[in-house]
Amino acid sequence: MxxxxxxxxxxxxxxxxxxxxxxxxxxxxxxxxxxxxxxxxxxxxxxxxxxxxxxxxxxxxxxxxxxxxxxxxxxxxxxxxxxxxxxxxxxxxxxxxxxxxxxxxxxxxxxxxxxxxxxxxxxxxxxxxxxxxxxxxxxxxxxxxxxxxxxxxxxxxxxxxxxxxxxxxxxxxxxxxxxxxxxxxxxxxxxxxxxxxxxxxxxxxxxxxxxxxxxxxxxxxxxxxxxxxxxxxxxxxxxxxxxxxxxxxxxxxxxxxxxxxAGKKHIEHMAKLRNKLIDGVLKNIEDVRINGPSENNYKNHYGEDKRLCNNANFSFKAIEGEALGGYLDQKWICSSTGSACNARTLEPSYVLKAIGLTDEEANGSLRLTLSRFTTEEEIDYVLKVLPGIVKKLRWISPIGKVVNYILKKQ
Ligand SMILES: Cc1ncc(COP(=O)(O)O)c(C=O)c1O
The missing domain is CATH 3.40.640.10 (Type I PLP-dependent aspartate aminotransferase-like (Major domain))
Known part of the structure; x- marks a missing residue:
């Protein structure tokens, strides 16, 4: 069903x-x-x-x-x-x-x-x-x-x-x-x-x-x-x-x-769930980085927001973002790697390259973007299923096997 x-x-x-x-x-x-x-x-x-x-x-x-x-x-x-x-x-x-x-x-x-x-x-x-x-x-x-x-x-x-x-x-x-x-x-x-x-x-x-x-x-x-x-x-x-x-x-x-x-309350709703998502991923999954601004809520000198209230973009080590997106899709979670306009190319994202990511880091990226209709239960569900998918993909990917091997040896 x-x-x-x-x-x-x-x-x-x-x-x-x-x-x-x-x-x-x-x-x-x-x-x-x-x-x-x-x-x-x-x-x-x-x-x-x-x-x-x-x-x-x-x-x-x-x-x-x-x-x-x-x-x-x-x-x-x-x-x-x-x-x-x-x-x-x-x-x-x-x-x-x-x-x-x-x-x-x-x-x-x-x-x-x-x-x-x-x-x-x-x-x-x-x-x-x-x-x-x-x-x-x-x-x-x-x-x-x-x-x-x-x-x-x-x-x-x-x-x-x-x-x-x-x-x-x-x-x-x-x-x-x-x-x-x-x-x-x-x-x-x-x-x-x-x-x-x-x-x-x-x-x-x-x-x-x-x-x-x-x-x-x-x-x-x-x-x-x-x-x-x-x-x-x-x-x-x-x-x-x-x-x-x-x-x-x-x-x-x-x-x-x-x-x-559109209203302020929607911005606050999205920002709260975005923070929960980012914090949950960084806490529960190893070898993952957040792309873009490193802090969720910070503002610049003029009081302007520095991160979009609905955006979270991660890079998972030793994983193909495309594969991750495919597994998430099987759980009925729609995500993207890179931008939609770029998603059909297998080139690493030029935006991620411009902020200094290697090809491997860029290819391991996953973008999750929320809306005012996103619920806390949905974010909880993503946080529940994502660690298992990442673990599985790391285990089956050839680079993942090498990384796991090195990690185990340390
Ligand atoms: C930053 C940005 N600029 C421009 C566009 C293009 O807008 P539209 O799809 O309305 O042509 C998009 C949509 O993908 C976008 O995200």
Missing amino acids: RIKEIYLDNGATTKVDTKVMEAMLPYFTEKYGNASSSHSFGQDAKDAIEKARRVIAKSISANDDEIYFTSGGTESNNNALKGVAFAFKSEPKSEKTNRNHIITTKIEHKCILETCKWLETQGFTVTYLDVDKEGFVNPDDIKKAITPKTILVSVIHGNNEIGTLQGLTAIGKVCREKGVYFHTDACQSYTKTEIDVNKQNLDLVTLNAHKIHGPKGIGALYVRKGTKIIPWQHGGGHERGLRSGTENVTGIVGFAEAVKL
């Missing part, structure tokens, strides 16, 4: 909250107008979009007209980088506009790294900064990397694999002082910690809905008023000319509902 699954892959995606679904339903069958139509059906859809825009703007202390809806995180990241880069390229050259340099880090999501790679083929230069062993980029390194040619700094807020939350305030200060734009990809961190575009000096922010119990295929890009950016998708001039295409009204309504439902 199939028991209820324990879904600990919320960093990949989350289940749509039933309240989100209920809010969306009328916009499929009753209020299905095109927001560009002037009749009342169209205007109902338009009103719904504008109400949703207000909710999302308020959640990051932005103005309503600084929020642009897109199809998700990938599109927002592409639009932010390409839109700003080409805004500079297409202007008549002057000392101010003759800039072609972008700064990012080695631990960005693929959609930033691939966009940067492509921009390099279009005459832009990109600096990929190192991070420390917990995954933090040093704001001083950003300061040193900025040149008179720099347009934009793009740094992921919450890392999708290791849960490191970058210190946005410190990075924002550097960018503001130096007069360069600051973009952050906040897909993993949105509603899980504070984002305030003014306190943190953010010029562009990428958001999406499917990591926060909203639907897939909807996201937003915050663009500070006055930021030089050109549209990347042309057409009927929707979203004030920045993103053409008939608006995904159902998705937008669902996105805003998901934001409304």
Whole structure:
């Protein structure tokens, strides 16, 4: 008999909250107008979009007209980088506009790294900064990397694999002082910690809905008023000319509902269970390390959280993470190794390599990501079954046999 699954892959995606679904339903069958139509059906859809825009703007202390809806995180990241880069390229050259340099880090999501790679083929230069062993980029390194040619700094807020939350305030200060734009990809961190575009000096922010119990295929890009950016998708001039295409009204309504439902109590719930999970694994299993920030609850100088409240990423010695994930799946526990977008490759995760792990350590990694629906019983169950699975895998793996042999000899 199939028991209820324990879904600990919320960093990949989350289940749509039933309240989100209920809010969306009328916009499929009753209020299905095109927001560009002037009749009342169209205007109902338009009103719904504008109400949703207000909710999302308020959640990051932005103005309503600084929020642009897109199809998700990938599109927002592409639009932010390409839109700003080409805004500079297409202007008549002057000392101010003759800039072609972008700064990012080695631990960005693929959609930033691939966009940067492509921009390099279009005459832009990109600096990929190192991070420390917990995954933090040093704001001083950003300061040193900025040149008179720099347009934009793009740094992921919450890392999708290791849960490191970058210190946005410190990075924002550097960018503001130096007069360069600051973009952050906040897909993993949105509603899980504070984002305030003014306190943190953010010029562009990428958001999406499917990591926060909203639907897939909807996201937003915050663009500070006055930021030089050109549209990347042309057409009927929707979203004030920045993103053409008939608006995904159902998705937008669902996105805003998901934001409304998110709350501080959920952050506290996830953080408590994450701590229990991390502490339990480290206490009950030998030869395991936590990847990302080493302490669960710590905050930086500006009071910002340093670890995502729902992320735990471990490396187990002498074990293949893939095998571990397979055994957990047999117990109906959904986990992941590396990020979902990377999980199909057998390459060790570039994020884990960037924080200094060996190939073997990176291949022994397991990511467990919680949601507000995760229960204490589920974490207890994981803590009960995981040590036995690790022991068994260590026993049957060839490297495990050698390690066991060495351990026994000592
Ligand atoms: C940090 C980060 N950025 C961007 C994305 C891509 O977002 P989407 O799936 O909405 O395109 C994801 C999702 O995997 C992510 O975790």
